[in-house]
Amino acid sequence: MILPIVAYGNPVLREVAVDIDANYPNLDTFIANMWETMYGSNGVGIAAPQVNKGIRVFVVDTKQIIENLEEDEKNDYPGDEGIKQVFINAHIVDTEGEDWPYNEGCLSIPKIREDVYRPEKVTIRYQDENFVQHEKTFHGVTARVIFHEYDHLEGVLFIDHLKPLKKRMIKSKLDDISKGKVRVDYKMLFKK
Template identity: 65%
Template sequence: MILPIVAYGTPVLRTVAKNITPDYPNLEKLVADMWETLYASSGVGLAAPQVNKDIRLFLVDSEQLFANQEDDEKGKYPDEPGFKKVFINAKIIETNGLPWDYNEGCLSIPKIREDISRPESVTIEYDDENFNHHIDTFNGITARIIQHEYDHIEGKLFIDYLKPFRKKLLQGKLTDITKGKVKVDYKMAFPK
């Protein structure tokens, strides 16, 4: 089932999410619904707060980015051919490498894209959907997507990295999103 993605201004997007246990109700269905929602909205990552759940769960699929890249982009990123994974109760252990800019967007903040600087690698501790424990290091685009989705479970958004003046310039667009004055081609829920 495709779930509505909550828009900027919805309180759950600013909430630090809670850890869950293997007996979390209907977890398998939630994960399946989140994958379906991710693909229906053409995203590469989706966090539970974006579907109005205040839990530490997010999905990442950087494989589709590499599958659709132009020939001149091939071989540019160290994490090709990408990675598809469920992250539960994630905790970033460390980030490394030089920060690099990339034009990011967010399904909860449609029609806004900005260059955001993030470290090139991330080491993260997490459980997968079967609650097998992992500690892995990711780099390139995959590391960026993980950091972006991890921010969601920490109550942060990519626009928080913008300089105050730039954020002020976007305020009108952000207000329009909060009021539901934006058209998207996926299911969206706006703040009441």
């Protein structure tokens, strides 16, 4: 089932999400719905707060990014083959490398894209959908998407990484989104 995506301005996007355990009700169905919602809105990742659940769950599919790169672009992300993965109770252990820019967007902040600087690598501890514990290091565009989705668990949005002048320049667009004055081809939930 495709879930409505929470729009900018909804308080759930600013809350720190909570860890869950294997007894969380209907988790398999919720994760399946997250995948369906992400693909239905042409996303490459989505976090539970974006579908109005304040829990530490996100899904990422960067294989679709890597597979659609031009040959010369693949050199920009050496060794990054992409992932399709569920992250539960994720917590960043370490970051490495130089900050580098990438033009990011967000399903909760439609029609706005900006360059955001993030580190090259992230080491993250998380559980998979079977609650098996992992600790892995990711790099390239996969690390980028993980950072973005992880931020949602911390109540942080990609626009929070922008310089003050850039934020002022997009303020009216953000206000329009929070008031429901935006058209997208997926279901959105606006604050009332």
